[in-house]
C-alpha cells in the first residue's frame with residue numbers, strides 16, 4: 078500500500094504544449110503572508126479569522142502544526158478559517174512537518190513569547206541551499222531566551238518572558254524579521270529590529286498584529302520599533318495577493334499567444350518586476366480596477382537581472398524569468414544573490430532545448446527559437462513553476478516529475494490552467 082505522501086511524490090504532471098490559452102487567471106492569497114499570519118494566531122487566546130487563505134499544501138501543513146500545538150481551527154470554506162489557541166497541548170513542532178516546510182520555524186517566536194517554551198525541529202538544508210536559522214536564534218537569545226540544540230531540535234526557554242532588545246540582522250531575513258517581530262510584541266519593553274526585511278508580507282503581518290493590539294512602528298522600513306504589550310486580542314484579517322503567483326502568471330501570459338486576463342495582480346508589490354518586464358518588451362496594462370492584461374513586443378529584449386531583497390528583484394521569480402528569457406533575442410544574464418544553489422532548473426530547461434550556462438552565481442541565457450517537450454524534474458517550488466510555463470509553451474509533451482513541489486505554493490494550479498484552455502493531467506509514475 079502506498080501512502081498519500083508517497084503517491085504525491087510519484088505524481089507526474091503531463092502537459093501538452095502550445096495550446097491557445099485564453100481567459101481569467103485569478104491570483105490567490107500569498108503563501109508567504111498566510112504562513113506568518115497563521116503562526117501569529119498563537120500569540121492570543123482569542124479567535125483570529127483569516128480570509129483569502131490560499132488552499133495549498135504549505136497552508137495545510139501549517140494548520141496541522143497549529144493543531145498539534147492545540148489550536149482549534151474551523152474553516153468556513155477552503156479560504157476562510159478561524160484559529161483559536163486557548164491552551165497549548167504540546168510545545169513541539171516535530172521533524173515530520175518541519176522537514177516538509179521550512180517556514181514551520183515561524184512558530185518559534187510566537188510560542189516562546191506566549192508560553193516561555195518551544196521545541197522546533199531544526200529545518201536543515203534544502204534543495205536551494207543551506208538556509209540556516211542562526212539569525213532567528215541569535216535574536217531570540219538577545220531577547221533573553223536560552224537556546225539549546227539537542228537531538229536535531231531547537232529548544233528555546235524564556236520562563237520569565239522575553240525582554241526587548243536592540244537587534245541588528247547581519248543579513249536581511251524575511252522569516253527572521255517576522256519571527257522576531259512576533260516574539261517582540263509580547264516581550265517586556267522595547268525591541269528595535271535594524272536591517273529588517275521590507276517585504277510586503279512582513280508589512281501585512283505587522284498590519285494584522287497591530288489590529289490585535291500590538292504596538293509596532295516602522296514596518297516596511299529597515300528599522301522596526303516594537304513596544305511590547307501584555308496581551309493581544311483576536312481579529313479578522315484578509316491575506317494580501319500573492320505577488321509571486323501574479324508574476325508567474327504574467328510570464329506565462331507573455332509567452333502564450335492567447336489572451337489571458339490576470340485578476341488581483343498586485344501592481345504595488347511588483348513595481349520593480351514590472352520595470353524589468355518593460356525592459357524586456359512586456360507591458361502590464363490595467364483593464365479594470367483589479368484586472369490586467371499583458372502586451373508584448375514581437376521581439377523580446379535580453380536583460381541582466383540580479384536577485385535582491387524587496388523592493389528589488391525577488392529570488393522567487395528567478396526561475397520563471399529564466400524560462401521567459403529563453404525566448405529573448407540575444408544573451409541575458411541572471412545572477413542569484415540570495416540562495417547559493419538555486420539554479421537546479423537550468424539543466425532541466427536545457428533538456429527542453431534551452432541554451433543556458435552557469436558561471437559562478439550567474440546564469441547566461443542565450444535566446445532560442447523554441448523549447449521542445451521532454452521529461453524533466455521539478456527541483457523546488459518556484460523551479461516547478463518555471464517548468465510548467467516551459468511545458469505550456471513548448472512544442473510537444475512535457476512530463477514534470479516531482480511535481481508535488483508545485484502544490485506547496487500554487488493554489489489549484491491544474492484547475493486554473495485548465496480553465497484557460499491548457500491540456501494537462503497527472504499520472505502516477507510507478
Ligand code: UD1
Nearest residue numbers: 109180208209210211212213248249250251252253415416
Ligand atoms: C523567505 C520566503 C522565501 C523567499 C526568501 C527570500 C517565506 C515563508 N519564505 O524565506 O519564499 O525565497 O524569503 O526572499 O516567506 N539566512 C541566514 N541565516 C538565517 C536566516 C537566513 O544565513 O538565520 C540567509 C539564507 O540562507 C538566505 C538569506 O539569508 O541566503 C535570505 O533568507 P531569508 O530571507 O531568511 O529566507 P526565508 O525567510 O527562509
